[in-house]
Amino acid sequence: MNLIDSHAHIYSEEYKGDWAGAVTRAQEAGVSRIYMPNIDHTTIDAMLEVEGKYPQLCIPMMGLHPSYVKKDFERELYLVEEWLGKRNFAAVGECGIDLYWDKTFLPQQQEALKVQVALAKKHRLPIVLHTREAFEETYEIIAAAQDGSLKGIFHCFSGTVEEAEKVKELGFLMGIGGVATFKNGGMDKLLPHLQLEDLVLETDCPYLAPAPHRGKRNEPLYLPLIAKRVAELMEKPVEEVAEKTTANSLQLFNP
Template sequence: MTFTDTHTHLNSEAFAEDRDAMMQRAFDAGVTRLFIPSIDSAHTDSMYAMQEQYPDNVFLMMGLHPTHVKENYIEELAFVAQELANPKRKFYAVGEIGVDLYWDKTLLKEQQDAFKQQIQLAKKYKLPINIHCRDAFDETFEVLESEKGDGLYGIFHCFSGDFIQAKKAIGYGMKLGIGGVATFKNGKIDQFLKDIDISNIVLETDAPYLAPVPHRGKRNESAYTVLVAQKLAEIYHLPLSEIARVTTRNAANVYGI
């Protein structure tokens, strides 16, 4: 069985002391495709280094994370556009992009503008988007509504909404990125996922964050993608091998691999 982690911060400082061993644990678990989201210009060198070290397994996104949308966001968006235009670089999505009102609500307008501009870049380069949404479903859907139609597709990363929001996200051409939250007792999404066709689901970890049970509260890593898949096997009453096959196919279809 092979698995795809559609969203993992492999370049995080949380892995500084054992990064190679962490990667080997992922490979040993069958997690052979790993996608790194972009945060901002300061994090790109470490992201590029991971791809160069593991060219057959690591795939990159380019984008400006909503919590890194600051007063200089126009400059950061120019950097995103520059990197996407670089013929020497290969990106598989524009992400992670979106709206985050958990930490700061003062730059909502700027976050939405950055989100919209990056969706337009994704359309220009015929790439999917990888959405970050925290405490901001209405504000995120507002932008998606303005950009809906041909060329809009991707993954709603770390989906944590309700059934209605899940259907709405799918209606905008998004797959649902399901990670450790599905294993939490208070995660709630496990209560309705069985009513979402598995063709709309991809696996992710968001490592080093949101580790699944039984590692909740500890550092997450890509090997734990399998634990999320095991939870989905329970929810869908399907063999683990089928979860691996379908979610890997779904991820390949989104990212164009």
């Protein structure tokens, strides 16, 4: 199988000293490309270092993660804008709204998302969205900005069938990861109602390792476990899941 991990923080501290091992294991598992979302200014150097070592495999994005939007978020966004202007990236991201831990900076998160949506339009790039406990808040901003030019992924999607329909109507894809393998993840109620044309696969490593590795460090090596579970829940051959989600990723990031 040829698989693409559409969302992996393989440059993070959890892999320090093990980049080569993680990449080799991913390739042996059939993962041909890994898209790396940025977090903030502190992660750029490591992300670009991994790209430099594996330029055909590890592809960077540029953005500001909503959990790292604080009072000085404008300074972070200037840096994002500067980087987008001086070299190529696969997407703007990850960005969005996260209300899981704290709602203090919701106005700043909303403003930061609007700025990054504008940057995605300016550079004609897809946008990768983080929507933890904030689907409606994120959706409202994207829907208001959608003029036919926006495209991207609602990363780590585990919403309702109704929310999935809203994502599809926007022309966006849904990123499906390790939650699909969780016993009480709820994806057994969602995935049978979705179409492969609307999905991409992701690990979000080092987080959200799929069963039976839940609670351990995640890595792209485990992407076939996610593909297998998606295939089971959608009653499709796993080869078809791999082929279609890979094609979806390539079409989005490399039109």
